[in-house]
Amino acid sequence: MSARAGTVLSTRGVHVELGGRQILMDVDLTVHPGEVVALLGANGSGKSTLVRAALGVVPVSRGEVHLFDSPLSAAPWHRVGYVPQRVPAVSGVPTTACEVVRAGLLSGRRLRPGTKAQALAALDAMGMAHLARRPVQEMSGGQQQRVLIARALVREPDLLVLDEPTTGIDLGTIETFVATIDRMRRAGTAVVVVLHETEAFAALLDRAVVLRHGRVVHDGPPPPARAEHAGPQHEHTHPHPEPAEPEGPLTLDIVGGDA
Amino acid sequence: MIELLSSPLMQRALIAAVLVGAAGPVIGTFLVQRRLALLGDGIGHIALTGVAAGWLVGAVVGLTPPDALALPGAMVVAVLGAVGIEWVRAKGRITGDVAMAILFYGGIAGGVLIIKIAGGTSANLMSYLFGSIATVSTNDVVWTAVLAGVVLAVGLGLRGALFAVSHDEEFARASGLPVGFLTSILAALAALTVTVAMRVVGLLLVSALMIVPVATAQVVARSFTRTMALASAIGAGVSVVGLVITYWYDLPPGAVIVVLAIVLYGVTTVVQHRRRRPDPTIDPHPDLADDVRVVQET
Structure with missing residues (x-):
């Protein structure tokens, strides 16, 4: 897991067109060794x-x-781990x-x-070693997601790319997973993680890149992990004004109660 | 039984049946994993065009019999068609089911058209459509052994990579695997399997021998590796048993083999369903105190 100098991931002026529609426009992104970068944005923003x-x-x-400073045609793929967004485990x-x-x-x-032995070690890191011989078809969505994370971890990557990795996973497993990511980060692994809400990863994030309609609209400090960022349609344009503190004592409106 | 085994015709037929029965489900397992279970059917149809094309070349050159090049013709056209359709599918020009529909229609139409041009009739294609193991020659067995050997060697040798591509193509791409090359290899192996099985079960039933044993195996197996191994054993088993039945009874071997495979699938499914049905008299959580008391009314 030796991180090398230079950039781990670099995109310059990237455009992506799918089905005749521009999905990404002129996107620059640079990730350095040991950096944890969150990709944020509303649904359909291009994350x-x-x-x-x-x-x-x-x-x-x-x-x-x-x-790793190489074009994709010559990239050192063994140094890259990827957890896709969807769960394709059911076949x-x-x-x-x-x-x-x-x-x-x-x-x-x-x-x-x-x-x-390598597979069992990776499954163990996700608390799944005891289910190693179970068909993934018989697992819950969260368990399947943990298997896919283990599949990325088994490579001991220098760049770990996670697309909404905590979807469907219980809180305890998320904490274990975040601790694993933290250990990898300290060892020099760079992490790029697509998130809808940053709370679970807040302590690890070095930077946030916010996309809106296929363009980068923010590349800098991560936003505060507050409820206003949690919705999938949140645009994450920054800076946000801090929410005003409520004046006076809090009141509770009872709706639908008998008068 | 000794009489059966001492017959040179049955010896050749049994060798071909074992090889075809064992090799077909190996490739079929990958196809089921990719949700392309009907690809073998599509390839079988386009191989008919290859049979007719080989026949045409044989007729033009003046070979005897005129279908001497039917097997090579089927192999070349099936491989080209399968790889071509995989390429078109990968480029996203058309979806997998549309691609297979084009194979179905184009293959049959091309075969009937070319066989007519070659001076034959559609009836000449019948032995290829439904199999004709009774006419398997020593030369056919050698062809079958070589092609089945290639299918098994490549299919099993690249098992890990083919599994990765079949299971999750997106992850395979993000791992830098040569996805296009591997899927083309798989398509070519499927085409070779169809060609190999053509004489045993016929082009219309070849896909059944690739897929039905896999469907049976996945009812009982709990891993990809075991499913493939069990499917291969089932494929070889039903092929041999089906062939032996046709030695005693005048029945078409291809149809008997496929019906046997489907019956086995049905029986396995019913038995497994009964085995897995929970016993209502067994407490599923013996460590927990019962919070519901069932009182039987008298």
């Missing part, structure tokens, strides 16, 4: 498209993407958590999966 473009999942129509063929996580060690030209 997920940005991480997918950065990892070569969707094509870039204009601009440049570099991973027709029964597949154990161990099999899913072992596939996480495939990268670039390495076409052999990892060992069971």
Whole structure:
């Protein structure tokens, strides 16, 4: 997990067009080793498209993407871990958590999966080692998400990209997960995380990049993790005015009660 | 039984059946995982165009019999068609089901048209549509063994990477895996499997031998690896049993093999459903105190 000097992820003037529609326009993003960057924005603002473009999942129509100072065609993929937004774990063929996580060690030209011991260690970090032999089809949505996180962690990546990783996960597991991310960050791993609300990751965030209609509208200190940021339609344009303190004693209106 | 095994025809047919039955479900497992269970059907249809094209070339060159190039023709056209359709699908030009519909219609129409141009009739295609294991020659067995060997070696050798692509294509791309190359390999393997199985079960039923054993195996298996292994064993088993049945009874081998596979699927599903049904007399939480008391009315 040795982080090297230079940038971990760099996009310059990236445009992405999907289905004839401009999703991203002129997006610049730079992530350094050990940095934890949140991508924020309302639904449809382009957060997920940005991480997918950065990892070569969707094509870039204009601009440049570099991973570890290399173009995507020559990127050191074994140093990148990715947790996609959706949960694709449910398929027709029964597949154990161990099999899913072992596939996480495939990268670039390495076409052999990892060992069971490596998979078990990654599952253990997510509190899932005891379910290693259970088919993911029999797991809850939250458990499936933890398997996908373990699949990214098994690579011991220098860049970890997470697209809404805590969706459907219980609070205790989120705390364990955040502690794991913190350990990785201290060891030099850079983390890019797409979030709707920053509360769980607030202590780790170095920076927030806010997207609006496919453009970066803020790249700087993360916003306060307050309720006003929690809604999926929140635009996250900054700076926010601090909410005014209520004057006088709080009152409670009872609605619908008998007079 | 000794009489059956001493027959050179049955020896060749059994070797072909075991190879086809074992190789088909290996590729079928990946196709089911990718939700492309009907891809084999589409390839089977387009392989018919290849059979007719091989026939046409054979007729033009003056080969005897005129269908001497039917198998190579089917193989080339099936591989080109499968890889081409995968490429078009990956580019997002059309969806997977539309791509397969085009394979279905274009394959049959092309086959009937070309066989007519070659001087044959649609009836000449019947043995390829429904299989003709009784006419399997030593040369056919060698072809079958080589192609099945390639399918098994590549399919099992690249199992990890093909699993990754089949399970989660987005993650595979974000891992830098050569997704386009791997999906093309899988499409080509499916095409080879169809070609291999053509003489045993016929082009119309070939997909069943790739998919139904997988459907049966996934009822009882709890991992991808075991599903693939069990499906392969089931495929080989029903192929041999089906063939043996047709030795004693005058029935079409391809249809018997597929019906056997489907019956086995039905029986397995019913038995497994009964086994997994919870026993109402067993307390699911023996460590917890009962908070509901059931009083039986008299």
